[in-house]
Amino acid sequence: MAHEATFDVVVVGMGGAGIAAALTAQEAGANVVVLEKTSPDHAGGNSRVSGQVWFSPHDVDLAQRHLHAMSWQFSIADELAAAWARETSRNTQWLKGLAEQARGRVPRDTGDPYTGDGTDFAQISWGDTLRLQGVQNPPEDEYDEVEGHDCGSDYNVIGGSMGFSRLWLMLKTCLDDSGIDVRYNNEVLRLVADPDGAITGVVVSDGGAEHVLMARRGVVLATGGFAANPEMARNYLRLPNVTPWGNPACTGDGIRMAQKVGADLSHPYNYMAMPGIAMPPYGTGQDTMPGARFINVGADGRRLVDESVPNRHGKSIQRGMFDFDPGVPMWTIFDEEARLAGPLVIPRAFFAVGWIRQIEGYEWSLDNSAEIERGWITRADSIAELADKLNIDPKGLEAEIEQYNALAESGSDDPVFGRPAHTMRPIARPPFYGYEWAQLLMTTLGGIRKDEHARAVDPFGAPIPGLYCAGDVSSSYSWCLSGGMGLGDALAFGRIAGGNAASR
Known part of the structure; x- marks a missing residue:
């Protein structure tokens, strides 16, 4: 050689x-x-x-x-x-x-509003x-x-x-x-x-x-x-x-x-993961920021975390300690009201980080419709249909949505996971949407x-x-x-x- x-x-x-x-x-x-x-x-x-x-x-x-x-x-x-x-x-x-x-x-990076x-x-x-x-x-x-x-x-x-x-x-x-x-x-x-x-x-x-x-x-x-x-x-x-x-x-x-x-x-x-979504055929994914009309569930369709707890560079408070977030397979579920409330990701103009935003230059649609069309977000007319498409338990998800909606409408804090009442809104308006977390590694x-x-x-x-x-x-x-x-x-x-x- x-x-x-x-x-x-x-x-x-x-x-x-x-x-x-x-x-x-x-x-x-x-x-x-x-x-x-x-x-x-x-x-x-x-x-x-x-x-x-x-x-x-x-x-x-x-x-x-x-x-x-x-x-x-x-x-x-x-x-x-x-x-x-x-x-x-x-x-x-x-x-x-x-x-x-x-x-x-x-x-200067393309699109950077900074003028210094x-x-x-x-x-x-x-x-x-x-x-x-x-x-x-x-x-x-x-x-x-x-x-x-x-x-x-x-x-x-x-x-x-x-x-x-x-x-x-x-x-x-x-x-x-x-x-x-x-x-x-x-x-x-x-x-x-x-x-x-x-x-x-x-x-x-x-x-x-x-x-x-x-x-x-x-x-x-x-x-x-x-x-x-x-x-x-x-x-x-x-x-x-x-x-x-x-x-x-x-x-x-x-x-x-x-x-x-x-x-x-x-x-x-040890690793640092973020809430995020896979975007094939792109080789990398993008971090997401669900809000009041979103819940996260496991394969059984049941909630398993306080969704309002912030991700702190890969860890969050779970069960009284810092642990991997999410650390387990998890699916995000939401409804039409949430879809129309704004993009699931912070636009590049405000938060130009990550490979997809910075290098690939992908611009997320304001109403999330383009990503639904691409199949990155799953759409269904009912909760049971959504669960079936996401390969999670339909009966478990239906029961969880019913229980969660009752809790959100009551104005009470979540007695199980501690999610504050002001962070919860019912998931009630069809169609319904969901995606599996991408195990997105920063x-x-x-x-x-x-x-x-x-x-x-x-x-x-x-x-x-x-x-x-x-x-x-x-x-x-x-x-x-x-x-x-x-x-x-x-x-x-x-x-x-x-x-x-x-x-x-």
């Missing part, structure tokens, strides 16, 4: 973690190459289609306690939590330095995002009952609102300006190791031709999670029919390559086990020489996370990985 070139540091992936690693390694004096699996039009991983929010706490000690509390019973090492808190607290200052370099030259220069930073709250979805009197912090939530959990954004790839476009501008060699359509197939097990390079497929790129100092894996790999989702997450929300190129490549050379895994069970939150230096480690805790990782391929979150923490972790450990690889 041909040996094409040698670099000091090879970075695999160009989302937030990969770009942070590459820029930091170059600043430390390393000769860097960035390898991106996809084309320029599809590059950027989930960072490109995220909410563009980054976590940057103002209190390092409180942030460390917050991460431990968010980890619940799935503890993480103190050294890792300390590195996370320290480096995420530096995110905004680091980004401000990049903003000065990029000022006036950051390109792409570098003006602002803060919004979790409550602001819920108000956008019509939630009344929401809490301002996403996890306001968890210790340390006041460490600085506001949403840091560019331009005062979320989405439109704003942060990623600024990062990419700085990467383009750096002169770093960026190679698109270069899929890394496996890692190269010397006889002692140290990682010395990668095998790359470029247009079908395989060749080797050597790394004198280290390889940084920033390839994202495995939300678009159904087999890994079944094996690790117990989800049989996942639909990715983000980049369909997130197929777990880096995790499997690291396993091949002896890397251990850390909390591979991202996975487990993968390569790393230490506080962003080094991949083996099952005995020993670092694998020359192998570093950052971002969702090696997420720091063993249970809960709030808005901005995904990008915050990616930027923090991207810098740690890039700096340590360059100085090895």
